[in-house]
Amino acid sequence: MLPTITWDNDRVILIDQRLLPAEEVYLECLDHIQVAEAIEQMAIRGAPAIGVAAAYGVALGVQKMEESGDWDGEFDRILTRLENTRPTARNLFWALERMKQTFDNHKHLALLQLKETMIQKAISIDKEDVDTNKKIGYWGRELIQDGQNILTHCNAGALATAGYGTALGVIRAAFEQGKKIRVFADETRPLLQGARLTCWELNKDDVPVVLITDNMAGHLMKKGQISAVITGADRIAQNGDTANKIGTYSVAVLAKEHGLPFYVAAPLNTIDFSLTDGDAIPIEERNQEEVKQLAGQCITVPDIEIHNPAFDVTPAKYITAIITEKGIAKPPFELNLASFKD
Ligand code: MRU
Secondary structure, eight states: OOOOEEEOSSOEEEEOTTSTTTOOOEEEEOSHHHHHHHHHTTSSOSHHHHHHHHHHHHHHHHHTOOTTSOHHHHHHHHHHHHHTSOSSOHHHHHHHHHHHHHHHHHTTSOHHHHHHHHHHHHHHHHHHHHHHHHHHHHHHGGGSOTTOEEEEOSOOSGGGSSSSOSHHHHHHHHHHTTOOOEEEEEOOTTTTHIIIIIHHHHHHTTOOEEEEOGGGHHHHHHTTOOOEEEEOOSEEETTOOEEEETTHHHHHHHHHHTTOOEEEEOOGGGEETTOSSGGGSOOOBOOTHHHHEETTEEOSOTTOOOOOBSEEEEOGGGOSEEEETTEEEOSSHHHHHHTTOO
């Protein structure tokens, strides 16, 4: 399996996803600020992977604490720095809440023990994510039939998680069952996670994949060349409204128009049960240069006005089912997602 992120001797090592597929370079983070920068600059990305990275970031931050220091104050500063990286992925805040709980429950210990406890907690969040994705794959594979063509958007694969993937986890699990499937990967402008990352990791695993540009999906659906759509999620509201990579909403509307199932695969820690619907999901607005440039080259007039929302919200009415580690939720999502809550 791909080593998206690992803890190694008081360092966090992650594959630099900005350079893929051209170069496989591993980035070393020695403190929580370097982890926060890696998240902001998308050296690591994908909601579950961001959560795992943040957990390791907290563990790194705690390693720098000293006996005589203000532990609570330092901990708050570490948390705030990591919270202020990317606003949309629920998994980031979920992981930080878990790390805070662990810190609060163990801060009475000797500093050395507290440090080790924080490392172990981050490692367990990392391992749990892989386990969760395998369960999502197990439930979701039954929705995919032999011979189908599956469209996906962005990268919800091993790279976007601690391993195996959510949407691509379902595809992997169906493929491992021996189903002959073909994946259509949207390139996913502006940062090309589909072209660069989904194609790269499916190719490595010999899963047949065809790359298309973002504006081709409707044409292929109309021609009967797509059987189903499956994507990941960054944040899901109580009612099933789902924030995911910009462009997901258009694909979901197209799927409905063509009578195709549209599935979302996500761990339960992506669900924000505090939000009744998707209107309150914070949507990250990113740097204009991401739209202005392609592979470092300016592709437009230099002073053009640009809008660059990183995510959109797909209303629940377009979603056929949400695949979680506890099973498949169908509408009404308010009821059926709530039944999976701890
Ligand atoms: O901006 P990114 O690359 O972090 O966006 C990633 C996505 O939108 C993924 O589909 C989502 O995080 C789910 S990853 C399992």
